[in-house]
Amino acid sequence: DIQMTQSPSTLSASVGDRVSITCRASQSMSTWLAWYQQKPGKAPKLLIYKASSLESGVPSRFSGSGSGTEFTLTISSLQPDDFATYYCQQYNSYSTFGQGTKLEIK
Amino acid sequence: QVQLVQSGAEVKKPGASVKVSCKASGYSFTSYYMHWVRQASGQGLEWMGIINPGGVSTTHAQKFQGRVTVTRDTSTTTVYMELSSLRSEDTAVYYCARSTASGYYDYWGQGTLVTVSS
Numbered sequence: 001d002i003q004m005t006q007s008p009s010t011l012s013a014s015v016g017d018r019v020s021i022t023c024r025a026s027q028s029m030s031t032w033l034a035w036y037q038q039k040p041g042k043a044p045k046l047l048i049y050k051a052s053s054l055e056s057g058v059p060s061r062f063s064g065s066g067s068g069t070e071f072t073l074t075i076s077s078l079q080p081d082d083f084a085t086y087y088c089q090q091y092n093s094y095s096t097f098g099q100g101t102k103l104e105i106k
Numbered sequence: 107q108v109q110l111v112q113s114g115a116e117v118k119k120p121g122a123s124v125k126v127s128c129k130a131s132g133y134s135f136t137s138y139y140m141h142w143v144r145q146a147s148g149q150g151l152e153w154m155g156i157i158n159p160g161g162v163s164t165t166h167a168q169k170f171q172g173r174v175t176v177t178r179d180t181s182t183t184t185v186y187m188e189l190s191s192l193r194s195e196d197t198a199v200y201y202c203a204r205s206t207a208s209g210y211y212d213y214w215g216q217g218t219l220v221t222v223s224s
Contacts, residue, residue: 001168034210036151043201043214044151055212087151091209094165095141095153 002026002090006098012106017078021086021101025069029092035064035073036087038100044087048073078103108132110202110215117221123190126218128202135183136160139205142176142187144198145217154200157185192222 003026013019023033031051036044046055048064051071061076075082083105088098113127128140142154155166157176164176170189178185185202200218203211 032209043217044211046210046212049208049210089210091205094156094167095209097151097153100150
């Protein structure tokens with residue numbers, strides 16, 4: 001199984017900040033990686049797929065990069081609606097999620 | 107529009123089984139895979155299993171070997187996930203989620219809380 005290690009587990013930031021979240025895979029997986037945003041009591045929402053493709057309707061301040069074993073989600077200028085928990089998901093071999101990153105208001 | 111509507115919350119005793127449904131609408135049901143993902147309170151997401159578009163092939167995570175069954179009814183465009191031999195650690199919100207062959211999830215159900223308690 002491919003293990004996904006996401007960091008940091010918690011991130012404190014302010015509106016307008018640029019932030020990045022990293023996901024590392026236990027083995028190379030090309031670009032078969034997605035990022036999701038989840039708010040309390042809600043289902044996850046797809047942000048990025050194939051490592052860097054922006055899902056339709058997702059603001060352009062969200063971007064993804066990486067390939068192989070290291071991937072990054074970047075939010076260029078945090079908005080109040082962005083404070084949530086973020087998960088990476090590998091789908092190279094079935095599916096595995098990272099542990100999640102809670103983005104908090106500083 | 108695409109919708110995945112899941113059945114309501116369940117309370118079960120240890121050792122029992124639970125069957126959660128996920129009714130799909132707004133798209134070609136037989137063209138997409140359906141996955142089940144669960145999330146314990148305050149915890150991360152855990153993939154459980156998948157049924158392919160043809161409804162013939164299913165695969166599940168090794169952790170759930172022998173306990174999870176995923177089926178579907180094309181006539182009602184509904185996918186089911188049955189989990190048996192329930193234990194307290196199975197208390198979680200269970201989600202269905204749609205994917206293409208690529209494997210990322212573009213639509214999710216609203217979630218079904220399953221509580222296992224004596």
